[in-house]
Amino acid sequence: MTPLLCLPGMMCDARLFAPQIAGLSGGRMVACMDISRHATVAALAEAVLREAPPRFALAGLSMGGIVAMEVLRQAPERVERLALLDTNPLAELPEVQAGRAAQVARAEGGDLGAMMADTFVPRYLARPDPEIARMCEAMALDLGPQVFVRQSLALRDRPDQCATLAGFDGPTLILCGAQDALCPVARHELMHGLMPHAEYVVIGGAGHLPTLETPDIVTEALRQWLT
Template structure:
């Protein structure tokens, strides 16, 4: 039986982040889009996803969604039949990065969330190319939809997150580690490190993509995920 697919978005993103893949995969499997909002701790966000997820499922998370995915595997490895970690980070937040979030939190609380997303957060994460502006506009629109309270809560969750390297070493299911070649936030070398930690992981670098390959290079990203979904099936 084809297992359901649970997708986890990145920070300040919703189902639109995964829309090309949802369209591609929904023809032959149940696709569940799980929001990661409503809590200020990664552990609680993972528990919320598990509360509503199928009994056993394939799991893919991008960026903050990948961090939550690692916590889900730590809590319930028997429920995850395969895992894909896209443009993410298994390390705990460093004090300088945690401190750098504070001005963004203040700006979001004071009504400047769109400015934070458009001018400071998203632009450096995306690859150069013809779709860059369209992707940036969509990122800003998703952030506007979710609002400043979600931005603050997700920022706090990232500041407080735990190191997940030990979790990666214990992954025993088919695993895909995927990264856009231009991702400056979670660079390729970090994903090479992650793939080395996971037994039998497959590493995929998406040409012409930055931090959001699902939108920047949807066909290549979908193709890589399709191979992952077929592994061991």
């Protein structure tokens, strides 16, 4: 079976995909890759490719989807199939870029945990979920402020990947939560327009983290995409 590589969102690790890793690992190599060590999307994609098998299925959520698009741009011949979850193919808007400096300053000033709780996690979920919120804060604190800084810079300076997506005709899944406030449904409609062959799934009752909010639905969508 084709190996499956999962790329997590900003300040997340393998816990983001824990239900899917458990559900899809029978007879298949499933790995969550590290996208925390570099400050550009290009360098993060290069690192994934250095550690990846020769050919693989690739699933990325949020920032992980952004890195997945760059992996596809750099080495399209190695990506057998692509799943883009709650992500954005566009370069960052100037008004969003402008807000990064204050967030970086908070992280470097020791305020990462509070910033996750008051700024990020409330926008992740379609409805409050204390268990998922605690997990998100724990993942961020385990990764630490320097990872926050590197990932913020990588997101701030990322390229537009619309042409990359339009050039890929392999099996593709585009999936998002209907209540995603960070990467809204319109971004996924844009991607589906670029990749009309893709399976397109919008999950009601889910926000930015459907892998945790509606894990069984996401696992089944990925299973069908893989087979």
